[in-house]
Amino acid sequence: MGLWLLRRIGQILPTLLILSFLIFGLQQLMPGDPALILAGEERGDPQVLAQIRAELFLDRPLWEQYLRWISRVVVGDFGFSWRIREPVGALILEKLPVTFQLAGMAFLIAVLIGVPAGIVSAVKRDRPVDWATNGVALFGISTPNFWLGIMMILLFSVELGWLPPSGYVPLTEDPLQSLATTIMPAFVLGSGIAGVLMRHTRAAMLTALAQDYVRTARAKGLAERVVVAKHALRNALIPVVTLGTIEFGRLLAGAVLTEQIFTIPGFGKLIVDAVFNRDYPVVQGVVLATALIFVLLSLVADLLYMAINPRLRTA
Amino acid sequence: MSSRPVLEVLNLSVEFPTDRGPLRAVDGVSFSVEAGKTLAVVGESGCGKSVTALAIMGLLPPGARLGGAVRLLGEELVGQPGAAWQGRRGRDLAMVFQEPMTSLNPAFTAGEQVAEALRLHEGLSPRAAMDRAVEMLALVRIPDAARRARQYPHQLSGGMRQRVMIAMALACRPRLLIADEPTTALDVTVQAQILALLDELKRDTGTAVVLITHDLGVVADHADQVVVMYAGRIAEAAPAAELFERPEHPYTVGLIGAVPSIEGGATRLASIEGTVPDLRDPPPGCRFAPRCPFAGTDCETPPPLGEVHAGHLSACWRAPLGEGSPLPEPYPPGRDPARTGASQAA
Numbered sequence: 001m002g003l004w005l006l007r008r009i010g011q012i013l014p015t016l017l018i019l020s021f022l023i024f025g026l027q028q029l030m031p032g033d034p035a036l037i038l039a040g041e042e043r044g045d046p047q048v049l050a051q052i053r054a055e056l057f058l059d060r061p062l063w064e065q066y067l068r069w070i071s072r073v074v075v076g077d078f079g080f081s082w083r084i085r086e087p088v089g090a091l092i093l094e095k096l097p098v099t100f101q102l103a104g105m106a107f108l109i110a111v112l113i114g115v116p117a118g119i120v121s122a123v124k125r126d127r128p129v130d131w132a133t134n135g136v137a138l139f140g141i142s143t144p145n146f147w148l149g150i151m152m153i154l155l156f157s158v159e160l161g162w163l164p165p166s167g168y169v170p171l172t173e174d175p176l177q178s179l180a181t182t183i184m185p186a187f188v189l190g191s192g193i194a195g196v197l198m199r200h201t202r203a204a205m206l207t208a209l210a211q212d213y214v215r216t217a218r219a220k221g222l223a224e225r226v227v228v229a230k231h232a233l234r235n236a237l238i239p240v241v242t243l244g245t246i247e248f249g250r251l252l253a254g255a256v257l258t259e260q261i262f263t264i265p266g267f268g269k270l271i272v273d274a275v276f277n278r279d280y281p282v283v284q285g286v287v288l289a290t291a292l293i294f295v296l297l298s299l300v301a302d303l304l305y306m307a308i309n310p311r312l313r314t315a
Numbered sequence: 316m317s318s319r320p321v322l323e324v325l326n327l328s329v330e331f332p333t334d335r336g337p338l339r340a341v342d343g344v345s346f347s348v349e350a351g352k353t354l355a356v357v358g359e360s361g362c363g364k365s366v367t368a369l370a371i372m373g374l375l376p377p378g379a380r381l382g383g384a385v386r387l388l389g390e391e392l393v394g395q396p397g398a399a400w401q402g403r404r405g406r407d408l409a410m411v412f413q414e415p416m417t418s419l420n421p422a423f424t425a426g427e428q429v430a431e432a433l434r435l436h437e438g439l440s441p442r443a444a445m446d447r448a449v450e451m452l453a454l455v456r457i458p459d460a461a462r463r464a465r466q467y468p469h470q471l472s473g474g475m476r477q478r479v480m481i482a483m484a485l486a487c488r489p490r491l492l493i494a495d496e497p498t499t500a501l502d503v504t505v506q507a508q509i510l511a512l513l514d515e516l517k518r519d520t521g522t523a524v525v526l527i528t529h530d531l532g533v534v535a536d537h538a539d540q541v542v543v544m545y546a547g548r549i550a551e552a553a554p555a556a557e558l559f560e561r562p563e564h565p566y567t568v569g570l571i572g573a574v575p576s577i578e579g580g581a582t583r584l585a586s587i588e589g590t591v592p593d594l595r596d597p598p599p600g601c602r603f604a605p606r607c608p609f610a611g612t613d614c615e616t617p618p619p620l621g622e623v624h625a626g627h628l629s630a631c632w633r634a635p636l637g638e639g640s641p642l643p644e645p646y647p648p649g650r651d652p653a654r655t656g657a658s659q660a661a
Contacts, residue, residue: 212412213420218374219412220432220483221405234422310422310467 008302012295019291020073023284024066034058034278038082056082069284078285083277088285091270096289099266101171102182102189102259103251109190110197110247115240117194118201122209123228133198140195149188149261156184166263185262189255193247200243204236211235238309245301252297253290319389320347321490321523322371327383329363329370338595340366342547343383348491348540351517353524355538355555357531357570361591363547364527365413368493371525372410373400388490406436409484413496415477419468425452425479426464429486436487451482455512474505481512488520495527510537531570535559543567546592546602549620553627563629563636565607601631609633 035052042048053059057068072079078088114137121133157165163184169177208214209232217231218224252267259268267286274282306313329341341363348354356364369375371385373392385392387407392400412418419428429448433439439447445464452460455478468476477497484492494513498506514537517524526538534541534555541558543551543566551564562568569587589606592598598605600615607614613632620630629635 212414212417215374216412216418216428216480216483217420218401219372219404219410221401221403221435222431223401231420231422235420308422310424311469314467314470 008299012299015295016288016292020070020284020288021066023287023291024069027280027283028062030275030278032278034082034280037278069281073285073288078288079281081274081279081282083274083279083282088281091282092285092289095265095267095270097170098168098264099252099268101178102186102255102264102266103248105179105182105186106189106193106251106255107244107248109187110193111244113190114194114197115201118198118240119205119228119233121198122202122205125206133202137195137198140191141199143192145188145192145255146257146261148191149185149258152184152188153261166261168262168264181262182264185255185258185264188258189251193251196247197240197243201236201240204239205232208232208236234308238305241301241304241308245297245304249294249297252293320349321388322525323347323384323386323389324367324371325384325386327367327370327385328381329366329375330380330382331376332378332380333595336595337380339597340547340594341370344542344544344547344549345383346540346542346549346552348523348525350490350523351521352539353514353517353526353537354540354542355526355528355534356542356544357528357534358544358550359529359591361546361594362544364544365495367544368410368495368525368527371491371493372404372408373397374404374410405432405489406487407490408493409487409489409491410493410495411477411480411484411497413499415473415480415500418480419476421468424465424467425471425476429464429479429483432483432486448482448486451486452479454516455479455482455485456508457482474501474509477501477505477509478512481509481516485516485520485522489522491523491525492517493525493527496529497526498533499528499530506533513537531559543570546597547594548602549628549630550603551627551629551631552620553624557624557627561624561627563623563627563634564603564631565609565633565636566603568636569606609636 034056035049035058036043038052039045039048050059057065060068069079076089078092080086081088081091084091117133117137121130124130153165156163164181166181168181171178205228209228211232214227214232217227222231255266256268256272258264259266260272263269267290271283271286273279274286324347325345327341327344328339331338331340344363344367346354346356356367358364366375370379370381375381381393383393387403392403419425423431426445426448429451430439430441430444433444433447434441437444449460449464452464457463457475457478463471463475468479471479477500481497492513497513498509501509510533513524513526516522526533528534538555541551541553541555542549543558543564545566550566551558551562553563558567559571562571566587587606592602592605600617601607601610602617604610604614609631611632616632618630618632620628621634623629623634
């Protein structure tokens with residue numbers, strides 16, 4: 001187990017290294033010259049452009065640019081934003097709590113709705129509750145986030161005036177106001193994932209409920225509630241956990257559209273702005289940080305599997 | 316027999332709705348079992364023996380229609396709310412299933428699964444329940460029970476898992492144990508051990524056992540009473556020794572003829588031609604008539620289950636079949652002794 005964990009962590013570094021190649025390489029394919037954009041008004045002056053290129057080492061060969069970047073990243077220095085003139089590391093740390101809060105709330109909403117709904121619809125299979133749950137889930141999956149977001153703003157902010165339509169207040173500043181500014185985007189993000197989780201939980205529960213060990217549990221005289229919640233759910237959770245971690249990772253990578261609609265200053269907004277400004281250090285930094293989060297999450301998923309599935313723990 | 320039976324099944328019927336009309340899997344089945352005795356229910360696949368077991372347990376799938384009476388220690392269970400049945404399961408009424416490989420939950424240790432019933436029915440603390448579970452595992456001869464109790468099903472062999480199932484079923488000292496083909500999925504040597512274990516536990520605890528099997532060899536060695544089922548109905552019911560001595564239904568004769576025996580050698584082996592009828596559209600008279608070498612026109616009327624000798628019932632117009640005749644002759648010799656008749660009917 002200890003050895004497994006070490007090996008598993010050992011895989012993270014090469015994965016990130018390969019990813020750093022990809023990030024750096026793909027970025028070169030983006031159209032547009034960063035020097036031109038940074039020069040602004042003076043973009044006609046070749047001397048200014050040459051100066052900018054020299055400053056940012058854009059006149060050096062690619063492999064040198066990559067080595068300059070990656071050798072700093074290894075010691076935790078993500079460089080400076082060309083546009084905002086701030087350290088990229090500080091920018092990421094500034095946006096990370098926002099994204100974490102939004103992703104966490106959205107995921108919580110998704111799990112609290114999706115998993116119980118999936119269980120209920122599996123237990124009440126082919127009955128009105130099942131049909132209704134499936135209908136709602138289909139709605140959640142197929143509704144575009146931007147449309148749902150706009151509709152919620154219309155209803156809760158414009159019509160009822162209960163919630164602020166946009167903006168963000170940090171959790172540390174005013175927790176209540178912070179929740180008020182994030183609950184709508186969190187619901188928009190969470191509802192789609194709730195639908196996906198519901199469908200998967202339902203399928204996994206139907207499989208588990210048809211197993212022989214569920215009949216054994218009933219033969220023991222356990223109440224149906226215990227049979228479902230303990231014997232069937234424990235086994236049904238294994239595929240749901242996989243899906244859950246992937247979805248959580250996607251949430252942390254930033255919700256571009258939803259953050260735009262609600263003007264939430266998270267990862268999504270940061271990276272979109274950076275791409276439009278050809279702010280390479282920020283793009284590289286954010287994508288690499290997201291990749292790191294993903295890799296760590298998949299480690300968490302593996303650890304969760306071990307907790308749920310004894311066959312992995314004792315093999 | 317003076318003592319009150321532990322289980323009485325009276326005129327039991329089970330019907331499943333299907334797309335092509337109702338299917339009556341069990342039709343008018345009656346029997347009873349006394350404490351410390353074993354009743355074997357024998358028949359081919361699809362004869363309704365497993366459905367009968369699930370009906371007694373109250374574990375029929377939703378939609379199944381149950382008729383007749385199931386009395387446990389004199390208390391009627393049919394028609395009661397599900398909770399009444401549930402309260403009896405695991406405490407008075409326990410079951411061991413055919414598939415030890417899949418009948419244990421892979422997510423919990425063997426000890427936890429045995430202890431669960433004890434905590435539920437006897438209100439034991441988690442620790443006390445686990446101690447008792449280890450005792451139970453030792454009782455069913457699992458070596459190094461304390462260590463095995465902490466292991467998961469995938470770490471145990473098939474025979475070991477079936478022992479865990481038996482320990483689980485017997486943990487709360489049930490009055491009735493239903494064993495549905497408990498050894499079919501196991502190696503032959505392990506089969507004998509498991510059956511001997513069941514006999515021993517039955518003797519020690521006075522539990523009544525309903526042993527469901529297709530294997531007449533098992534019946535001869537372990538049962539007191541035998542019920543032979545065919546196509547959802549009882550064909551013949553008799554004390555075990557009597558049944559083998561003097562079978563009074565052509566189907567039983569066929570089954571016995573299909574069991575290899577050392578004395579008779581291969582010459583006695585025979586197979587029953589034909590297949591089990593479709594229960595959605597059963598033959599109007601005797602259900603065995605289409606396969607029966609003795610069938611005549613009178614068999615178009617269903618024969619009642621009547622007493623041929625004292626305590627020996629048969630549903631056949633031809634019974635009694637004849638003086639002291641073992642009657643295997645009407646059946647053609649089997650082609651492959653290992654794969655004919657009853658031994659094929661898993």
